[in-house]
Amino acid sequence: MKIIIAGGDGFCGWPTALYLSKKGHDVAIIDNFSRRKWDDELHSNSLTPILTLKKRVEKWKELTGKKIEVFDGDLNHYDFLSQVLKHVSPDAFVHFAEQRSAPYSMIDREHAVFTQVNNVVGTLNVIYGIKEFVPECHLIKLGTMGEYGFPNIPIEEGYIRIQHEGREDVLPYPKQPGSMYHLSKVHDSHNIMFACKTFGLRATDLNQGIVYGLYTDETALDTALTNRLDYDGVFGTALNRFIIQTAVGHPLTVYGKGGQTRGFLNIKDTVRCIELAAEHPADYGEFRVFNQFTEEFSVLDLAERVQKVAAEEGMPVSIDHLKDPRVELEEHFFHAKHTKLEKLGLEPHLLTEDVIRDILHTVINYKDRVIPENILPTVNWR
């Protein structure tokens, strides 16, 4: 299968590209390297040193004989995107190429506008590009579990059957996103749903939970293939951040009570979910939604799990409850369905103490690279 990975230089995109390449697919990457530029803007870095994409794919070729073609450009530039689509003629287009940090989108008005325009226009261009040049291509779009917000009823996978005043319909699940970034993903979802219905495109929206972990079998082959790892208050996500805080002896930073409950998955499951979606494409005209996570934890749960492993490893660490910089419920009902990917064959890598320990051991090697002033949250929702 010919597969484009847009955002293939990023934390999820890079291991996905390698995994699909290893599985025998013909993989091409589109990236404009904006994730690296945001590190420069924020005076931040990946905990792990990462090579340029050019060097990464050269090493991959050297180790496996497999070629990954790279297109350096921006989905917001339609002429560029058109050329790539015509050149590659992909069977599947995996779209990771968005600004994906909620705090980044909440820095100020300009970052909010940038995030929404970048993400929405990029996705509109992909929609029109597929319609115009490769109408049979299956769009696999990364959404987020954060699109749903935290309703007081169980969260379904994209749609919900509603009975109302003696009538019934299956309707898009109501969305209550909690940041300008999460809003951009909701906008994308509505746009893609319309495109499927109106233009006959086929798309899978993967509402992904919070990803943890670092290595996949492929990125572990050589240090030149190492994946990026974020720990800062803007791009770092819970669990990875807690483990890195442990490594440098920083208290684990839980926002508020820590009762915020989220869906989580291992990066090893992310890459497999993309494969499953690609192998089982949506029908023409279908906007299919999968919830892509494997387990639910509260943030405090996670911190306590990390704390326990840390103590066993002789690295005791405390938990700091910071005033929550976000506007969110610190305790709430949360139960979300996630059966569709498992029905297609996903076998989850669950979060055991050994998994935490493995990540911790890896992270310790790089702890001197941590920039301490980036650890605490600096962006306030209000």
Add this chain to the structure above:
Amino acid sequence: MKIIIAGGDGFCGWPTALYLSKKGHDVAIIDNFSRRKWDDELHSNSLTPILTLKKRVEKWKELTGKKIEVFDGDLNHYDFLSQVLKHVSPDAFVHFAEQRSAPYSMIDREHAVFTQVNNVVGTLNVIYGIKEFVPECHLIKLGTMGEYGFPNIPIEEGYIRIQHEGREDVLPYPKQPGSMYHLSKVHDSHNIMFACKTFGLRATDLNQGIVYGLYTDETALDTALTNRLDYDGVFGTALNRFIIQTAVGHPLTVYGKGGQTRGFLNIKDTVRCIELAAEHPADYGEFRVFNQFTEEFSVLDLAERVQKVAAEEGMPVSIDHLKDPRVELEEHFFHAKHTKLEKLGLEPHLLTEDVIRDILHTVINYKDRVIPENILPTVNWR
């Protein structure tokens, strides 16, 4: 009350500005005259000749002694908007200033991207401008009934109580918009809902139906105050378009079977609804939604009503069922609630044969201005 009308040169904005000015409010208009520019782009025109906004407000001053300040600029330019907000310090900000044609948004990719960026960024700027400079200002935002699409259950005003697996919540009503334009309004609604919750803003989203009519008491005072009237396949809406087709002896153009049912209201009710929203502002932190229409009709109903009046006036006209250029259901369930504005005091101007007759008589005066090749739809959704 100090009220800004953004889009105050347009079909709804201009009569709203005059009406609120007459009621003693201190009215200022923001407009970038893009509606007039789109006429140039499409080689189209208003059926009625309209003066420049400068001349319109001069005449208003001359007739009533009331001053309407005009700010020529674009909401997408935040520095401009900031200056106006600081200068006027409005109590209410009425936001009509969007690209409001579904067919225009469906011309091609560039028009889709333009519509979404123009509308979404304009509204984001208004949100951040109010937050930064006038946090007590009440945002009155024009949405559209088209945000809801056509579910098989009754449409509520913004929110719906859902029981699911033994639990219950009141959630945003699911949205199924039918064009890139309608999608932009859904994006706006989500963005504003978030801003109310997160920044403590107060906003009323008016999901307006299709507006018909031309004159209000104020625009009828002098031909210099005449409102614009659209009849073309891109900006002309049902009823007004049918009446104008009658005047020029063109068959009434019903798309498909004509079973498409929509909410309608008279322009005289539009201006009153804005006043009611302004007089009864939302609470801080509240995102309030009103469905702003007074009656439901199918498109074929409307055509037949116009046909009946036309026959009585000695102007027989036929009805042409064109192949529907849109992707939409030609027959469907539709029942939408619209009680909140009536509870605040709205007394609807219903669509009687006399109302159709009055509009027809007015329109006949201008029929020589019709550009015949603009009447038929030229934009296809597919």
